[in-house]
Amino acid sequence: MVMFLMVxxxxxxxxxxxxxxxxxxxxxxxxxxxxxxxxxxxxxxAAVPERFFVRDAAPQPAPAARLIxxxxxxxxxxxxxxxxxxxxxxxxxxxxxxxxxxLHGRTVSPLVH
Amino acid sequence: xxxxxxxMLQGVSAADAARLTALGSRAxxxxxxxxxxxxxxxxxxxxIERGRISLTLPMRIGARQEDVMVEERTxxxxxxxxxLIPPHRFTLKASAQLDTDVIVLPRAPLLEFFExxxxxxxxxxxxxxxxxxxxxxxxxxxxxxxxxxxxxxRSS
Numbered sequence: 001m002v003m004f005l006m007v008x009x010x011x012x013x014x015x016x017x018x019x020x021x022x023x024x025x026x027x028x029x030x031x032x033x034x035x036x037x038x039x040x041x042x043x044x045x046a047a048v049p050e051r052f053f054v055r056d057a058a059p060q061p062a063p064a065a066r067l068i069x070x071x072x073x074x075x076x077x078x079x080x081x082x083x084x085x086x087x088x089x090x091x092x093x094x095x096x097x098x099x100x101x102x103l104h105g106r107t108v109s110p111l112v113h
Numbered sequence: 114x115x116x117x118x119x120x121m122l123q124g125v126s127a128a129d130a131a132r133l134t135a136l137g138s139r140a141x142x143x144x145x146x147x148x149x150x151x152x153x154x155x156x157x158x159x160x161i162e163r164g165r166i167s168l169t170l171p172m173r174i175g176a177r178q179e180d181v182m183v184e185e186r187t188x189x190x191x192x193x194x195x196x197l198i199p200p201h202r203f204t205l206k207a208s209a210q211l212d213t214d215v216i217v218l219p220r221a222p223l224l225e226f227f228e229x230x231x232x233x234x235x236x237x238x239x240x241x242x243x244x245x246x247x248x249x250x251x252x253x254x255x256x257x258x259x260x261x262x263x264x265x266x267r268s269s
Contacts, residue, residue, distance in 0.1 A: 037249065071176060073175075073179070076174065077174070077179055077181065080172070080181050081181065081182050084181070084182065084183055086249060087222060087258060087259075088184075088255065088256050089250045090254075090255075090258065091252075091253075091254035091255045091258065092251060093249050094254045095247075095251065096191075103254060103257060103261075104258060104260065104261050111264055
């Protein structure tokens with residue numbers, strides 16, 4: 001009888017320990033009844049960006065690279081002026097003898113290559 | 114160069130050219146000094162007697178704005194024909210590349226002279242049309258060359 005009571009107590013104690021362990025393991029998981037519907041989500045929370053450590057704004061495409069001269073500005077200006085002179089000469093050549101070839105003839109300007 | 118050989122006075126007799134230029138005054142533009150500014154009211158036409166005038170347009174290069182030369186005019190050539198053509202606003206900036214002497218011809222007495230001497234007015238106006246037309250044609254061809262390059266770049 002004593003042994004039976006001892007086994008019974010240990011079984012009840014073991015069952016209690018298992019119950020506690022199971023409860024601790026499953027705490028915080030939503031049940032089917034508790035799961036909030038999508039419509040019930042707070043709008044303020046919805047507005048918070050998902051990516052916490054990055055800027056709110058979506059990444060923008062890199063702006064088109066500006067034509068920034070890699071040479072001193074005076075040199076670049078001289079190149080532009082030379083280009084304009086060559087283009088004017090080509091245009092005047094076209095006007096003196098109009099043809100498709102003379103209109104689109106190449107010059108030695110480095111700005112068009 | 115005698116003044117009747119100026120592009121605006123081609124076909125005008127030396128005597129008539131002298132009468133016409135007597136309407137104006139001579140001005141000296143030191144090297145680097147502006148003759149007129151882009152957008153300014155154009156009241157005068159200029160005949161270059163000596164030196165060189167560069168016509169420039171502003172261009173943005175990086176963070177800077179620079180005057181880029183688009184044309185040069187030398188002795189015997191006319192600049193500032195916007196003074197005779199509405200809306201009488203300069204569409205370029207002009208400045209002297211060298212020490213330059215010009216004859217400044219004001220619009221009002223020039224137009225009165227043309228009314229009183231229509232034969233001279235006709236010749237001068239024809240010359241002026243030729244000067245304006247030349248620039249139009251040159252820039253038209255330059256623009257078309259640029260467009261052609263743009264098309265080639267886009268289609269390549």
